[in-house]
Amino acid sequence: MKKQIAYKPVLLIFILFVVSVFVRLPNILDRPLANHNEDATSHVLVTLKSFEEHSISDHKFLPIFTRGGEASANIDNLPTASRSDGKGNWFYTSFPPLSFAVPFWGIKLFNVSIEPLTLRIFNLILHLISACLLYIIVSQCFQERNNDKLSLGILSPAIVAVTVYLFSAEPLWSHSNAYWSLSLAQPIWLLVIFISLKINKIQNIFPPVNLKLLIYLGLFLFFLCYTDWIGYVVSTSIFLYSVASLLFNSFSKPKTSSKKIKGFLGLCAVTLAVPIITILLMIAHFSSVIGVREYIEALFIRFTYRSNSDGDFLRRLLENYILGYGAFLFCILIFIFFLIFKTKHLIKFKKQQKEREQSKQLIQKQLVLLVWLASFPIIENFLLLQHAASYTFATLKVSVLISIVVGILYYRLQSFYKERFLNSVVILMVVLSVSTYYWVNKPSVLRESADLQLYGEQAGDLIRNTISNEEIAFIDTSVRGHLIYYAGRNIVESCAKADCIKEFLLTTSFRKAKIYLTGSNTGSTSEFYEWIQYGEPISYLEAELIENQDIFVKSLTFKAAKHQDENWENGISRNGSGFFVQDQRLLSLLKPGMELSFNASGKHKIDKVSGDQIWLSGNKLDPLSDGYPYYIKAVIHSRFPEF
Known part of the structure; x- marks a missing residue:
């Protein structure tokens, strides 16, 4: 008994x-990592992954916050809260x-x-x-x-x-x-x-x-x-x-x-x-x-x-x-x-x-x-x-x-x-x-929010799948552990200007970079959360430092604006061959005569740039297969623009 x-x-x-x-x-x-303090969870996950990717002699089971691979070295994503070991690894x-x-x-x-x-x-x-x-x-x-x-x-x-x-x-x-x-x-x-x-x-x-x-x-x-x-x-x-x-x-x-x-x-x-x-x-x-x-x-x-x-x-x-x-x-x-x-x-x-x-x-x-x-x-x-x-x-x-x-x-x-x-x-x-x-902690609302889909898995997967081991990742806003965990690498944050990119690359042996643009102009935390709240699409540039002097853009990948009315669907014109550009900073790179590649309609040349609209030669685009959220790619060779 x-x-x-x-x-x-x-x-x-x-x-x-x-x-x-x-x-x-x-x-x-x-459920992917999201908000309400899950940046703490993502921080721990980044450290656990870093433990796995570095030798014990490097981290000694101290909270390292540098992912494995040379492309993550020397990137401090915990300013004021971390210190370097002098080998490019940062510790919380x-x-x-x-x-x-x-x-x-x-x-x-x-x-x-x-x-x-x-x-x-x-x-x-x-x-x-x-x-x-x-x-x-x-x-x-x-x-x-x-x-x-x-x-x-x-x-x-x-x-x-x-x-x-x-x-x-x-x-x-x-x-x-x-x-x-x-x-x-x-x-x-x-x-x-x-x-x-x-x-x-x-x-x-x-x-x-x-x-x-x-x-x-x-x-x-x-x-x-x-x-x-x-x-x-x-x-x-x-x-x-x-x-x-x-x-x-x-x-x-x-x-x-x-x-x-x-x-x-x-x-x-x-x-x-x-x-x-x-x-x-x-x-x-x-x-x-x-x-x-x-x-x-x-x-x-x-x-x-x-x-x-x-x-x-x-x-x-x-x-x-x-x-x-x-x-x-x-x-x-x-x-x-x-x-x-x-x-x-x-x-x-x-x-x-x-x-x-x-x-x-x-x-x-x-x-x-x-x-x-x-x-x-x-x-x-x-x-x-x-x-x-x-x-x-x-x-x-x-x-x-x-x-x-x-x-x-x-x-x-x-x-x-x-x-x-x-x-x-x-x-x-x-x-x-x-x-x-x-x-x-509303599960249904969180599942639909940009916080879950864009800040976490979607943005991280994009970075991981579009960057090579020979490139350093840069972004124009602040970075949290979510992005580092899903991207599988550290990212130089709030750095999307030519001088900033050049200065960092010169401290490394790397000369190639991928710059991810979120629509945030200042890199402030408030603008970052505004970005994830409204789901601004990410654009990215492939760039290279030439002869240690100038940053040249080699390609641009971006999305049409998420614009919908009687004349536009998913940012694509219903009446002609044109589309809206979400991030107007990119317009300086898009010139008449430049060739763009679309998801379904293939290659089209730019006929003219009118405000935040791009008009093309040839047949109309397919709003469902070419518009938001599908990517548009342009091959470019020009100096890095002044955003």
Whole structure:
């Protein structure tokens, strides 16, 4: 019978997890990288591909962001956030390296391909592991002495906490589509909390702390610090709690046993030593590739940037909290109202429990430590305000605290309300949270958007299929990891002018280039997102640096405008042999007498250029087979135009 009870919570958690996966399924399967922080996922995928394409001696499992092949060397697509090794490889310096290395090792262990779905499955597994650990932690807190053995029976507050963690809108997304360092840090952080609670319990019952537990704590703190900056915040929170407990027991309780004092001293030593050792090792690790000064300088610059406390960032952070956890924050308010309503009964209930006061004090101490450990890392959101406001996955750490608080309030209310009623409130909040998830991440809308089709696969496939290993890729706008992942190479961003192209080519042994034009004239991020929103067609030029002096255009490939009315279809004239040009910058290259090749109608010569319209000699074009989205190609030999 006991074995059956032990399996019940595991089975129930797994069922809840499977339901949460089905909720996310439309956004998980057969979906290219898109928006809502999937640039973080694409960043990791680029690094995993780079691990595969470079030797270990080159990257040393540090987050390299340079794809394999000489045509990707010396291209920095993470300005201010990366440093070069002097060999043309650029390394990301803003976060510790373990969150990049672990998924790569897992992929190699199971011999699976590096693709978005693989990383999503890995992220889902982390969600399940975190949920199980959260259940054990909350169960341990509400458990009384019981010979220090953890009961594995179904405990409603723990299951409620797990439900909140599985179905909050942000974990639904950040534990599937948006993988970043905090996704891996969550289960390690929960292990640290579990061990800390175990140590705290021993300290309050029969000190001193087992040396083995301190070793485990130090080991997992090390892994946490090497995975995400939250490790240093967590270490600080445990250290402060240990110091406070040490001072309290030393001055308020003079008769406190020396074993208890030694236990807290040991805890202080571990939580102080581990972060120091970890940061020194990490400096040594990065410095072996990019140098000490460069790494420390990069850390300082990124911290200064990420800690920007602009007022709008605070508003956006609060907005992220509401969108990610609004349903269960509302649930907390409801439960608090229920508790206030039953205050008199609560006092009466406490008076009736005097005989169990000692056990209740132990539970209370555990809950105080648990809430402290779960809430302290939120400080990191405000220390790195710009980062937390810009990327919703940075609020993933809040999920643990909210889950625990809902579980604690549920536990308090069990004495006054029927569980069926409380469960109905939780289920209602789950429905509200899932609705929020779908409202933020609409699968059907995303599938139709230019963000998915153009920015991700379509643009990346175009670059990959139209460029050779002897050419450097240039683009006139900013670049994100999506494009680098799908294109299979790094791309020189915001560089589509002759001087810029020439300057870069002269730093390499390459003399040929492909320049991709998106319609963005400034290369700004805002114009880039406008491009992907409205689906501007990509044109591209094949160019070459001649005798290290002039850039000459050899060919131009472009599309007709996506123009539709009674006289035009897909940018092609219904009444004559002509078409609209989308990017008017290209008009300077198109001259009368020049031959153009069309998808279905073959070759036609330009008769005249009138504004943004090109008129041809010969028969009419086919709007369905020659117009947008089919490409038109022109063979050219002229100096690079001044865009």
